[in-house]
Amino acid sequence: ESDKVVAIIGPTRTDTGMAAKPTVEQMKVPTFMCVGGDPVITVPPFRWTFKSPQRTSVAVKKTYDYMKKKGVQKIAIITSADGFGRDGKNWLDKLAPEYALKIIAGESFQATDSDMTTQLVKIKAANPEAIICWTIGKAGSIVAKNVKQLAIPSPLYQCHGLPDPIYIKLAGGASEGNIMPSTKLMVANQLPDSDPQKKVILEFMRLYQDVYKYDAQFPITTHSGYAWDAIHIMANAMKKAGTDNEKLREAIEATQGYVGVSGIYNLTAEDHNGLGTDSMVMVQISGGQWKKLD
Numbered sequence: 001e002s003d004k005v006v007a008i009i010g011p012t013r014t015d016t017g018m019a020a021k022p023t024v025e026q027m028k029v030p031t032f033m034c035v036g037g038d039p040v041i042t043v044p045p046f047r048w049t050f051k052s053p054q055r056t057s058v059a060v061k062k063t064y065d066y067m068k069k070k071g072v073q074k075i076a077i078i079t080s081a082d083g084f085g086r087d088g089k090n091w092l093d094k095l096a097p098e099y100a101l102k103i104i105a106g107e108s109f110q111a112t113d114s115d116m117t118t119q120l121v122k123i124k125a126a127n128p129e130a131i132i133c134w135t136i137g138k139a140g141s142i143v144a145k146n147v148k149q150l151a152i153p154s155p156l157y158q159c160h161g162l163p164d165p166i167y168i169k170l171a172g173g174a175s176e177g178n179i180m181p182s183t184k185l186m187v188a189n190q191l192p193d194s195d196p197q198k199k200v201i202l203e204f205m206r207l208y209q210d211v212y213k214y215d216a217q218f219p220i221t222t223h224s225g226y227a228w229d230a231i232h233i234m235a236n237a238m239k240k241a242g243t244d245n246e247k248l249r250e251a252i253e254a255t256q257g258y259v260g261v262s263g264i265y266n267l268t269a270e271d272h273n274g275l276g277t278d279s280m281v282m283v284q285i286s287g288g289q290w291k292k293l294d
Helices: 058-067 085-100 117-126 138-149 165-175 185-189 194-212 227-242 244-255
Strands: 031-033 050-051 074-080 102-109 132-134 181-185 257-258 264-266 281-287 291-292
Touching: 031 227, 058 085, 058 181, 074 085, 074 117, 085 132, 117 138, 117 165, 132 138, 138 165, 165 291, 181 185, 181 257, 185 194, 185 281, 185 291, 194 257, 227 244, 227 257
Parallel strands: 031 050, 074 102, 074 132
Antiparallel strands: 181 281, 257 264, 281 291
């Protein structure tokens, strides 16, 4: 028997004030996060912590790149005041100049708010060419409904946490036309056969929907593949390095070219996520379905 902890996979928090005592960093345990936001692997930089979902910065870059291609120049942002929203705002502000985008209005709300009309009235008055909302959960659908109620003509962009059938259900008709960055999982059948992820994603969907029938209770969302990828990266590293904590950490960090559900992972000592903008696609809700945009 051994009391040595080898690996943890899950939405464990390691930031100050939220971590268990002692922290996984102090215990030197290879740990995979299946949660959004950059701070879980960057503040401070963690040696033992990895993350399978795309970084916030990657999702912002994907969104801004699409906007630039469409000729958008003036935008408004509305973000939740929680950690996820603040992280989004940080990167939206920081990266805008690189894409020749000017943020002409910025508003925030509490993730538990039931109405964002006041903030959106101000945004409407600024007349942006597009609105970006950065939040997860029910709040995103409320923003979408308020945008429609106020007849704001600017297209609404949501973040990479909202490609989810529940979002469409909650927002109803207000979700129509909404644009957001997503993993390729949401539009797998629309991918070209040349995409190396397509075969992997379709097999994951077959297992998820037809074999284990998880879809009946938990419809596939952009989040569905994150734990799958984390477990496989961890398992592959164990095959190479065994279960010694330091050797396992090094093997995970050396992962290159792992073709997963959520992207092709190339981890390094400087990047414990390993996903770039090519792991995402821009999608739009059309007729209550996910449509891959060019």
